[in-house]
Amino acid sequence: MRHLIDPMDLSVKEIEHLLDLADDIILHKEKYQEVCKHKKLATLFFEPSTRTRLSFEAAMMELGGNVLGFSSANSSSATKGESVSDTVRVVSGYADIIAMRHPKEGAPYAATRKVTVPIINAGDGGHNHPTQTLTDLMTIRREKGRLNNLTIGMCGDLKFGRTVHSLIKAMSRYENINFIMISPEELCLPDYIIKDVFEKKNIKYKNVRTMEEVMPELDILYMTRVQKERFFNEADYIRLKDSFILDERKLVDAKKDLCIMHPLPRVNEISTKVDDDPRACYFKQALYGKYVRMALIMTLLGVSADEDR
Amino acid sequence: MRHLIDPMDLSVKEIEHLLDLADDIILHKEKYQEVCKHKKLATLFFEPSTRTRLSFEAAMMELGGNVLGFSSANSSSATKGESVSDTVRVVSGYADIIAMRHPKEGAPYAATRKVTVPIINAGDGGHNHPTQTLTDLMTIRREKGRLNNLTIGMCGDLKFGRTVHSLIKAMSRYENINFIMISPEELCLPDYIIKDVFEKKNIKYKNVRTMEEVMPELDILYMTRVQKERFFNEADYIRLKDSFILDERKLVDAKKDLCIMHPLPRVNEISTKVDDDPRACYFKQALYGKYVRMALIMTLLGVSADEDR
Amino acid sequence: MRHLIDPMDLSVKEIEHLLDLADDIILHKEKYQEVCKHKKLATLFFEPSTRTRLSFEAAMMELGGNVLGFSSANSSSATKGESVSDTVRVVSGYADIIAMRHPKEGAPYAATRKVTVPIINAGDGGHNHPTQTLTDLMTIRREKGRLNNLTIGMCGDLKFGRTVHSLIKAMSRYENINFIMISPEELCLPDYIIKDVFEKKNIKYKNVRTMEEVMPELDILYMTRVQKERFFNEADYIRLKDSFILDERKLVDAKKDLCIMHPLPRVNEISTKVDDDPRACYFKQALYGKYVRMALIMTLLGVSADEDR
Structure with a gap:
């Protein structure tokens, strides 16, 4: 099982595969719209980040999957003193893949130790945002x-x-x-x-x-x-x-x-x-973010358009 | 592409069509339960309004579509100083239609200028709530x-x-x-x-x-x-x-x-x-709200029960 | 129509059926993954409880159903002075079953009086959490x-x-x-x-x-x-x-x-x-919670794997 915690976790070759897949998704959306059927993404956002969260959620939905989670720590059990590791371990029984954002550097890495599903770091403090x-x-x-x-x-x-x-x-x-x-x-x-x-x-x-x-x-x-x-x-x-x-x-x-x-x-x-x-590419950039997340979710879940049909 | 910002944006004829469609949805729910499959509604609620938000979400789900979004401004990027126009433009890459509520009058109208998907005004301050x-x-x-x-x-x-x-x-x-x-x-x-x-x-x-x-x-x-x-x-x-x-x-x-x-x-x-x-009709009224929103979403997305089968 | 407000609402026999069904769901997940298609669960959490909420949401999704709701009272109409009974009555037009958590003892029971869909008490203050x-x-x-x-x-x-x-x-x-x-x-x-x-x-x-x-x-x-x-x-x-x-x-x-x-x-x-x-069973326990909620939702909705195929 693979996680994505640091952008450098991926080799140049693996990045090329991801970008190729993302390009193909743009060209053939229909091919991918059921590949994650019956799979669930949990978005655990211990600090708010609307854009990133919605991008992940849209990505999973366009793959035919479901989404559950929370958008800020005050709607989470963190306020009751639970460790991130415990929260993630419990949620790994409710979802097939987790996208996690946390204000503390290293929190997503710590979460990977006890978990049975892939974790994507969706930003940890000033640290990484792969x-x-x-x-x-x-x-x-x-x-x-x-x-x-x-x-x-x-x-x-x-x-x-x-x-x-x-x-x-x-x-x-x-x-x-x-x-x-x-x-x-x-x-x-x-x-x-x-x-x-x-x-x-x-x-x-x-x-x-x-x-x-x-x-x-x-x-x-x-x-x-x-x-x-x-x-x-x-x-x-x-x-x-x-x-x-x-x-x-x-x-x-x-x-x-x-x-x-x-x-x-x-x-x-x-x-x-x-x-x-x-020459202004920043809104296109936000859109590409959805497609590369689709490619990433598919890759970490080990699903592909061909297998699924 | 059409938006719905002011209730008077719709002609008497268009309202008649919407209400006819809503009536038909009540009679033939099954006919409509997949018409928005693979489509997404974003509910961007810059101020909370549970009833309206849930009514929109239920409406989209009963059409077979998906829902993403936020339920209050403090879980949105607005807190980082982003303009509503930017938020909506980015989200228009993640959803096929947007229902937006905002405390400031005119915000939904302003949002329509740069957007590539239909926007429904779900209430803007004391102004409109079509x-x-x-x-x-x-x-x-x-x-x-x-x-x-x-x-x-x-x-x-x-x-x-x-x-x-x-x-x-x-x-x-x-x-x-x-x-x-x-x-x-x-x-x-x-x-x-x-x-x-x-x-x-x-x-x-x-x-x-x-x-x-x-x-x-x-x-x-x-x-x-x-x-x-x-x-x-x-x-x-x-x-x-x-x-x-x-x-x-x-x-x-x-x-x-x-x-x-x-x-x-x-x-x-x-x-x-x-x-x-x-003679008390107010709970029925809340229920009708769901059906007329279903009709509205279908109309703005240009989908119909017949086309889809 | 049945609700689940107090754990003692269920007879020993009914509990046995629920646990048998939950066991069968674990063994044959595929059999159940569409049984709640086109049905909606509303999670009305007047106080936050991430774990319980996510467990319910995962349960409904694994049955093929949809989820809508709110995760804390400040995103609900309660802040406008609406009674719980009114909120629940309106939501019962938007969902087929409701899981409700409330800080006040007895609130879920009070909510059952006017409602047309099954209510599950997801915790009411220090009272019950069936x-x-x-x-x-x-x-x-x-x-x-x-x-x-x-x-x-x-x-x-x-x-x-x-x-x-x-x-x-x-x-x-x-x-x-x-x-x-x-x-x-x-x-x-x-x-x-x-x-x-x-x-x-x-x-x-x-x-x-x-x-x-x-x-x-x-x-x-x-x-x-x-x-x-x-x-x-x-x-x-x-x-x-x-x-x-x-x-x-x-x-x-x-x-x-x-x-x-x-x-x-x-x-x-x-x-x-x-x-x-x-011997540490508490993480397994959290996982079983999802399966028993799946069994409960199916039972209260009156759906079964056999009927559906």
């Missing part, structure tokens, strides 16, 4: 046609943004990736990623302070939210925040086939006027 | 056999009650409707409805202060809740509230085929002793 | 092979623990049951159970203060949570609590086929090291 990473990889592959030979700009909060960290690690396994980090100094990439990933693997990267100076080079622009509370003082926040807001004006020199991504929810870091630009 | 109006129309038509030639008494909070305002507008399109407004002065019908609806369309109406004085005339008695907090002072509330509570005694002079309606939830404005009176 | 009792009976019968000739130790909070009270009443109907009550004096069994059950029916029982002194006699050890807030002072709690925590050491003299039960959630009253002991 289905977001799979969503990002699927978006890049579908929009650019490849996962190598890319210049990827990452913009905003690169210090705390786990999606950025995971995506860097995941992309570092492909050939000829060039990373450009666009952030205020206060929110730049942690040293350990620079050392353990970029330097160890001899990957090209640079840090810059504005989008404009690198825009013409970018194949991918990955935007993230800059949260006010990350700054030491209001003055710094006000001085810096505009540099990390994407608007139409900043896109003037961008490539015609730039792919603009964002894990969502967006607050104001991308102007809504950019939404109509064909 | 499926309640459809429920009311269905109840009147089924219980009285017609939507014209009726004397309709409306009792309680006529100032703030959106269901009353919507029902008046909806009924104003039928022939020979006579409205009687029964309310304390503090809670009487807003002037704009008197001018824009009654006077402009030359519709008969009167205002009275007690149910008893008009009870023998009524074909319909539409009760609403009188909330204590609407009054300026406790003394007024206590003095007035009994006049707007329906009990058996006040029904002595009522017609034998009076139809008593209430949008529910009821607190104490109808004595529970009235529940067993055959 | 599906827990059925779960316990099923666990005992499956693990011990019988419901008579047993020595049952009950440990922990015997004063407030409704599961203990219900199980005593239920087991008192079988032959040759010997009860041993293991609790601090502050939390010992209420007098009325001793008088109305043990003395009236001439059942053997004793009270002890430690597990160790009776461990070798026990066929069943039923553990419950000792809540700190039940004690008059911290000192008493600290002095006493260890006596009512089960660990490996205390099991040294236990029978090889002892069956350790717990209604869950567990906090610290059973050491997690006991979990791997083959």
